[in-house]
Amino acid sequence: xxxxxxxxxxxxxxxxxxxxxxxxxxxxxxxxxxxxxxxxxxxxxxxxxxxxxxxxxxxxxxxxxxxxxxxxxxxxxxxxxxxxxxxxxxxxxxxxxxxxxxxxxxxxxxxxxxxxxxxxxxxxxxxxxxxxxxxxxxxxxxxxxxxxxxxxxxxxxxxxxxxxxxxxxxxxxxxxxxxxxxxxxxxxxxxxxxxxxxxxxxxxxxxxxxxxxxxxxxxxxxxxxxxxxxxxxxxxxxxxxxxx
Amino acid sequence: xxxxxxxxxxxxxxxxxxxxxxxxxxxxxxxxxxxxxxxxxxxxxxxxxxxxxxxxxxxxxxxxxxxxxxxxxxxxxxxxxxxxxxxxxxxxxxxxxxxxxxxxxxxxxxxxxxxxxxxxxxxxxxxxxxxxxxxxxxxxxxxxxxxxxxxxxxxxxxxxxxxxxxxxxxxxxxxxxxxxxxxxxxxxxxxxxxxxxxxxxxxxxxxxxxxxxxxxxxxxxxxxxxxxxxxxxxxxxxxxxxxxxxxxxxxxxxxxxxxxxxxxxxxxxxxxxxxxxxxxxxxxxxxxxxxxxxxxxxxxxxxxxxxxxxxxxxxxxxxxxxxxxxxxxxxxxxxxxxxxxxxxxxxxxxxxxxxxxxxxxxxxxxxxxxxxxxxxxxxxxxxxxxxxxxxxxxxxxxxxxxxxxxxxxxxxxxxxxxxxxxxxxxxxxxxxxxxxxxxxxxxxxxxxxxxxxxxxxxxxxxxxxxxxxxxxxxxxxxxxxxxxxxxxxxxxxxxxxxxxxxxxxxxxxxxxxxx
Numbered sequence: 001x002x003x004x005x006x007x008x009x010x011x012x013x014x015x016x017x018x019x020x021x022x023x024x025x026x027x028x029x030x031x032x033x034x035x036x037x038x039x040x041x042x043x044x045x046x047x048x049x050x051x052x053x054x055x056x057x058x059x060x061x062x063x064x065x066x067x068x069x070x071x072x073x074x075x076x077x078x079x080x081x082x083x084x085x086x087x088x089x090x091x092x093x094x095x096x097x098x099x100x101x102x103x104x105x106x107x108x109x110x111x112x113x114x115x116x117x118x119x120x121x122x123x124x125x126x127x128x129x130x131x132x133x134x135x136x137x138x139x140x141x142x143x144x145x146x147x148x149x150x151x152x153x154x155x156x157x158x159x160x161x162x163x164x165x166x167x168x169x170x171x172x173x174x175x176x177x178x179x180x181x182x183x184x185x186x187x188x189x190x191x192x193x194x195x196x197x198x199x200x201x202x203x204x205x206x207x208x209x210x211x212x213x214x215x216x217x218x219x220x221x222x223x224x225x226x227x228x229x230x231x232x233x234x235x236x237x238x239x240x241x242x243x244x
Numbered sequence: 245x246x247x248x249x250x251x252x253x254x255x256x257x258x259x260x261x262x263x264x265x266x267x268x269x270x271x272x273x274x275x276x277x278x279x280x281x282x283x284x285x286x287x288x289x290x291x292x293x294x295x296x297x298x299x300x301x302x303x304x305x306x307x308x309x310x311x312x313x314x315x316x317x318x319x320x321x322x323x324x325x326x327x328x329x330x331x332x333x334x335x336x337x338x339x340x341x342x343x344x345x346x347x348x349x350x351x352x353x354x355x356x357x358x359x360x361x362x363x364x365x366x367x368x369x370x371x372x373x374x375x376x377x378x379x380x381x382x383x384x385x386x387x388x389x390x391x392x393x394x395x396x397x398x399x400x401x402x403x404x405x406x407x408x409x410x411x412x413x414x415x416x417x418x419x420x421x422x423x424x425x426x427x428x429x430x431x432x433x434x435x436x437x438x439x440x441x442x443x444x445x446x447x448x449x450x451x452x453x454x455x456x457x458x459x460x461x462x463x464x465x466x467x468x469x470x471x472x473x474x475x476x477x478x479x480x481x482x483x484x485x486x487x488x489x490x491x492x493x494x495x496x497x498x499x500x501x502x503x504x505x506x507x508x509x510x511x512x513x514x515x516x517x518x519x520x521x522x523x524x525x526x527x528x529x530x531x532x533x534x535x536x537x538x539x540x541x542x543x544x545x546x547x548x549x550x551x552x553x554x555x556x557x558x559x560x561x562x563x564x565x566x567x568x569x570x571x572x573x574x575x576x577x578x579x580x581x582x583x584x585x586x587x588x589x590x591x592x593x594x595x596x597x598x599x600x601x602x603x604x605x606x607x608x609x610x611x612x613x614x615x616x617x618x619x620x621x622x623x624x625x626x627x628x629x630x631x632x633x634x635x636x637x638x639x640x641x642x643x644x645x646x647x648x649x650x651x652x653x654x655x656x657x658x659x660x661x662x663x664x665x666x667x668x669x670x671x672x673x674x675x676x677x678x679x680x681x682x683x684x685x686x687x688x689x690x691x692x693x694x695x696x697x698x699x700x701x702x703x704x705x706x707x708x709x710x711x712x713x714x715x716x717x718x719x720x721x722x723x724x725x726x727x728x729x730x731x732x733x734x735x736x737x738x739x740x741x742x743x744x745x746x747x748x749x750x751x752x753x754x755x756x757x758x759x
Contacts (some may be wrong), residue, residue, distance in 0.1 A: 051287060094553065
């Protein structure tokens with residue numbers, strides 16, 4: 001694939017924590033793509049995302065974000081992406097606008113861009129009525145939505161989400177899914193990990209299945225079905241990750 | 245020995261195991277050992293030295309009558325001081341038990357009777373309260389045992405009984421506060437009461453010094469008269485002291501009272517304890533005043549955004565703020581005395597401010613630098629990590645300097661040279677304390693502010709060295725503005741300066757090893 005078309009390129013990525021967590025992973029995600037990374041518990045999904053976001057340093061291999069080498073230009077690469085972990089990175093004693101002000105400050109977003117975007121995101125996610133409350137009183141879903149607003153405040157080209165729908169009710173999950181689809185429709189790239197296979201089945205254009213730190217299968221849902229004996233994504237997933 | 249699951253003794257063993265893991269084998273947020281071998285070794289060495297000192301004291305006091313009013317008075321005074329500190333410690337432990345021990349949900353959702361749970365928790369609070377004082381006084385009991393002076397063994401039952409009584413009072417006070425004030429306010433108020441209880445005698449002794457000279461005389465006369473009335477050895481006031489000296493009757497009396505109060509507290513308040521825990525668990529977040537118009541400041545520089553965020557987080561956390569500010573409480577008596585005198589004591593002001601500011605900066609720097617709520621958010625941001633940390637250091641240093649700016653300006657107005665020297669010393673102490681945390685601070689969580697001392701023995705020693713060296717330097721330099729220094733004082737200035745500079749230097753050298 002042409003380098004200019006890759007939102008994320010991982011080459012020979014390795015990370016050991018006593019045992020290999022990521023073991024020579026090669027992965028490419030195209031620009032404007034909705035990519036789901038699936039795998040059983042302990043397969044190395046979260047470690048991969050933490051390597052990509054610079055939270056962990058790889059033992060070997062390279063990471064390119066939108067053509068920028070993460071190791072040599074980390075700030076430039078980080079400026080183009082956003083990360084939403086499964087536990088929202090919030091401050092309980094801040095109100096939502098104050099939180100977004102701070103995140104906008106971290107990414108150096110100009111005031112004339114940040115303020116209207118913050119209002120738009122909070123309105124979209126239905127958080128505006130809670131503008132005067134400290135986030136410590138928010139429900140799990142509200143916290144996750146605010147963290148998502150924080151991730152989008154600098155209009156990242158690459159959005160990386162680790163289990164973004166965990167613990168959300170149906171309405172909140174729907175809002176988050178709609179926001180992610182909108183992001184992709186506007187040309188952004190989304191990479192998410194999830195245990196909810198139905199989410200990957202419905203949203204993702206391509207699916208990667210990771211097991212023991214390696215990419216064991218990749219493709220559209222139809223391509224994955226063709227590699228196995230078909231059935232639902234759950235059947236495909238179980239066949240591809242079954243231990244011999 | 246197999247203990248029946250669910251019994252009080254079984255639960256007590258579980259509690260002791262947790263306490264042991266926490267004290268000796270626990271790991272902090274950085275994944276390092278809670279207590280290093282070096283610290284443990286130093287503690288044991290200190291305890292051995294204490295035994296030697298106790299041996300000498302016990303030997304010298306052999307044959308001293310236990311009912312000598314002077315001895316009874318001295319021990320009663322000592323016990324009174326220890327009791328205020330025990331009460332302070334017990335109140336803090338009770339708050340911890342009520343609000344910060346997450347395993348209570350598990351215990352209370354089990355079929356264990358709530359009076360067993362309260363009894364074990366109360367026993368845990370009592371043991372924690374007694375531990376320090378037993379550590380200090382037990383060597384005397386051991387020395388007495390080896391020298392055949394059995395009465396010194398009274399230290400054990402006396403200290404444990406007083407600790408039990410203090411713990412029951414503390415638990416009842418905490419439960420009462422929950423009932424009257426609600427769970428949210430109780431945390432803050434109980435901490436303030438706990439600190440006040442600890443500082444009670446210190447503040448009380450200094451308040452007396454604030455009175456006019458003739459009133460001071462009247463207070464002294466009243467105290468002497470009261471003491472004469474209680475001089476009889478059978479006065480109940482002496483019971484704790486006589487118990488400590490090994491008098492069997494008072495030992496039994498004190499122990500019986502302690503056991504009765506313990507049982508009554510555990511049996512009589514267990515339902516309210518459970519109710520208090522429910523209230524604590526259902527505490528709603530603090531309401532925030534609604535602003536008429538929401539004003540936002542997007543577009544701040546990165547440095548300003550971090551500073552403002554840190555200040556907001558500290559100011560909006562009354563529990564944390566009270567813990568930080570309570571450190572000032574113990575230094576207030578010093579300032580009472582200093583400012584009451586017509587001839588201002590610049591040495592004391594300079595030294596006091598240096599120690600106070602160093603301690604306060606260390607606390608704020610730990611909160612801002614080490615106890616970041618969302619460290620991953622900062623690490624994924626395309627911002628210079630160095631700039632972020634410098635902004636956090638500034639967020640810790642600026643409030644302290646702002647706080648002392650007014651007294652320093654006042655001092656400069658009264659005594660310009662001394663004021664400028666005090667400014668230099670205070671700035672040095674503040675910057676030193678901030679840099680120590682900047683270079684050597686280990687990650688922690690804000691809710692564990694009280695336990696930050698466990699973050700590392702060496703770092704604590706560096707902080708202490710910074711405070712003391714700048715305090716001593718301030719004292720002698722300011723004394724030099726009044727009168728020429730003697731040769732010894734010059735040496736002290738030199739030593740203070742060397743330590744003041746060497747301490748942050750050591751922190752810089754140790755930065756990768758400790759952080």
